[in-house]
Amino acid sequence: MADDVDQQQTTNTVEEPLDLIRLSLDERIYVKMRNDRELRGRLHAYDQHLNMILGDVEETVTTIEIDEETYEEIYKREEQCCSLQVCSELTADP
Amino acid sequence: MSLRKQTPSDFLKQIIGRPVVVKLNSGVDYRGVLACLDGYMNIALEQTEEYVNGQLKNKYGDAFIRGNNGRPR
Numbered sequence: 001m002a003d004d005v006d007q008q009q010t011t012n013t014v015e016e017p018l019d020l021i022r023l024s025l026d027e028r029i030y031v032k033m034r035n036d037r038e039l040r041g042r043l044h045a046y047d048q049h050l051n052m053i054l055g056d057v058e059e060t061v062t063t064i065e066i067d068e069e070t071y072e073e074i075y076k077r078e079e080q081c082c083s084l085q086v087c088s089e090l091t092a093d094p
Numbered sequence: 095m096s097l098r099k100q101t102p103s104d105f106l107k108q109i110i111g112r113p114v115v116v117k118l119n120s121g122v123d124y125r126g127v128l129a130c131l132d133g134y135m136n137i138a139l140e141q142t143e144e145y146v147n148g149q150l151k152n153k154y155g156d157a158f159i160r161g162n163n164g165r166p167r
Contacts, residue, residue, distance in 0.1 A: 015130055017138035017158055030154075034120070050160050 018031075031035055036062040107133055114139070119165040122146050126157060135161030 012031070024043050031039040041057030100108075110127055116124040116137055123146075126139030142157035143150055 015131045017130055017136040018132070019157055020129065020138045020156070 018046075018048060038062075103133075116159055116164075118159070120163065124157060124159060126154075129156075132161070135164055137161070 041054030126142035143154040
């Protein structure tokens with residue numbers, strides 16, 4: 001894992017990826033997540049854990065169903081519209 | 095590329111600006127120019143192409159990849 005003190009000393013010359021996300025604040029972004037989930041919305045806030053707050057957001061869930069007779073793959077996309085969504089990027093992997 | 099002993103942070107500074115392939119544990123590949131990365135392996139790419147099962151799926155101008163996604167399962 002990174003040493004936080006060293007990170008602060010080196011950010012004077014090199015921008016971190018998180019700095020580049022800061023440039024996207026108040027812009028519409030596309031977020032791809034686990035389990036074939038996608039979000040498109042306006043980035044209002046984020047933190048170092050990549051927790052995000054998005055506004056005017058559209059959530060898309062893509063599922064694949066296989067037809068038992070033809071083994072044809074059917075792609076279903078569910079879309080929901082929300083006014084504000086909190087998105088937590090913390091993974092729960094042990 | 096030099097094979098002499100160097101710290102991981104030296105290596106990371108060396109590859110910035112090069113075209114790279116980032117392979118995620120989900121099986122998706124991202125090819126692009128490495129803009130920057132940090133000690134958590136968070137990665138920022140430019141001119142990114144997304145390959146799923148070897149097929150080009152999407153293109154992004156700028157892409158940010160969270161560092162935890164490279165861990166093998």
